[in-house]
Amino acid sequence: MAPSDPVNVALTIPKPGIFELVERPLPIIEAGYALVKTEIAPICLEGSRIWAEHDFEFHDDPYHLGHEGVGTVVAVKPGSNFRVGDRVIVFQGDHCGHCHACTSGLSPTYCDANDPDVMGVDKAAMRGIELRNGSPSGGFAMERYRIAPEANLARIPETLDFRHAASANCSFGVGFSNQELMDVKAGDTVLIGGVGFIALGHVISALYRNARVIALARNPYRIDLMKRMGVEYVIDPEDDDWAEQVRALTYNGQGVDVAVDGSGVAFYQQRLMAAVRKYGQINFSGHTPGSSLHISPLQHVLDPAHRISGQHDVRVRDRERLIRALMSPEVQRMVDIMVTHEYPMSKAGEAFAKQVSKECGKIYLLTQQ
Numbered sequence: 001m002a003p004s005d006p007v008n009v010a011l012t013i014p015k016p017g018i019f020e021l022v023e024r025p026l027p028i029i030e031a032g033y034a035l036v037k038t039e040i041a042p043i044c045l046e047g048s049r050i051w052a053e054h055d056f057e058f059h060d061d062p063y064h065l066g067h068e069g070v071g072t073v074v075a076v077k078p079g080s081n082f083r084v085g086d087r088v089i090v091f092q093g094d095h096c097g098h099c100h101a102c103t104s105g106l107s108p109t110y111c112d113a114n115d116p117d118v119m120g121v122d123k124a125a126m127r128g129i130e131l132r133n134g135s136p137s138g139g140f141a142m143e144r145y146r147i148a149p150e151a152n153l154a155r156i157p158e159t160l161d162f163r164h165a166a167s168a169n170c171s172f173g174v175g176f177s178n179q180e181l182m183d184v185k186a187g188d189t190v191l192i193g194g195v196g197f198i199a200l201g202h203v204i205s206a207l208y209r210n211a212r213v214i215a216l217a218r219n220p221y222r223i224d225l226m227k228r229m230g231v232e233y234v235i236d237p238e239d240d241d242w243a244e245q246v247r248a249l250t251y252n253g254q255g256v257d258v259a260v261d262g263s264g265v266a267f268y269q270q271r272l273m274a275a276v277r278k279y280g281q282i283n284f285s286g287h288t289p290g291s292s293l294h295i296s297p298l299q300h301v302l303d304p305a306h307r308i309s310g311q312h313d314v315r316v317r318d319r320e321r322l323i324r325a326l327m328s329p330e331v332q333r334m335v336d337i338m339v340t341h342e343y344p345m346s347k348a349g350e351a352f353a354k355q356v357s358k359e360c361g362k363i364y365l366l367t368q369q
């Protein structure tokens with residue numbers, strides 16, 4: 001069954017601060033892939049990094065944008081496990097089915113099909129999806145129609161709306177999956193620093209798990225969001241006694257069980273590592289281009305017996321529990337606070353400018369409007 005619209009429409013950013021919607025032929029799919037009419041493409045690095053600086057990752061460029069999203073299946077090939085009309089979350093990238101990530105239920109970001117060192121930049125990730133389908137469009141999320149490998153689709157339960165399901169990628173989804181990786185439990189103390197949309201996802205995940213959340217934060221807009229979610233403790237990382245304030249909130253003053261960085265910069269990373277108890281964990285969930293952190297194996301790992309982790313995206317093995325969490329009314333309440341703005345894709349410039357302002361949580365683009 002073919003969609004009734006004659007063309008696909010894709011968002012492009014040909015120059016910094018300038019966007020254009022362009023028409024392309026409708027996507028073509030091969031077996032193993034579904035054609036999805038997109039509804040929401042949440043904004044990830046497209047706002048700050050791409051809009052303002054025209055700085056792209058290997059998998060996108062001015063004419064091919066977006067990786068997060070939800071929508072409705074409009075075409076499949078015979079033998080598919082999906083049906084036309086299924087509402088789905090699209091997890092980013094392609095699926096090879098044979099690599100360590102694919103066979104171990106890990107995040108598709110680590111699949112060989114999405115690795116530019118394995119495939120070559122022109123054949124990896126979303127570009128590879130278009131190539132392997134012989135399609136003139138549809139590899140990317142900021143398009144009205146998108147191709148996705150069925151292995152990276154998850155059906156959305158009837159009672160879950162698109163707005164909540166769309167937080168399953170780089171916001172609540174990334175926080176949730178990283179906390180599954182670390183086994184964050186009720187009663188843990190979780191220190192979260194450098195609060196953007198990934199860290200807000202960590203806040204929701206930690207509160208959902210009944211952990212005690214302490215935020216190291218300076219942005220008043222985002223502090224207000226966290227307080228409305230239920231975060232009781234917010235500490236200014238520039239206070240002289242920030243470390244004492246954190247320790248005073250932990251069992252026996254021993255330090256936090258888990259620290260999460262959402263900033264990607266050493267200012268927060270150094271403080272977070274210093275606040276973790278012996279045998280505790282540090283998780284890097286944010287990244288900033290060009291930033292680096294000096295680590296001494298003896299001082300920062302062996303002596304405190306710290307474990308360091310970090311991963312992009314959501315592990316396949318966490319998808320069911322993630323979707324079950326998204327069906328919790330309390331998680332939905334917090335996602336409604338995190339998603340501060342929604343814009344039609346035809347007003348993408350306003351959306352990106354809002355993201356650059358940092359006066360926002362997660363921003364959604366409504367791709368059909």
Ligand SMILES: [Zn+2]
Pocket residue numbers: 095096097098099100101102103110111112113
């Ligand atoms: Zn793979």
Ligand SMILES: [Zn+2]
Pocket residue numbers: 043044045067068169170
């Ligand atoms: Zn993302």
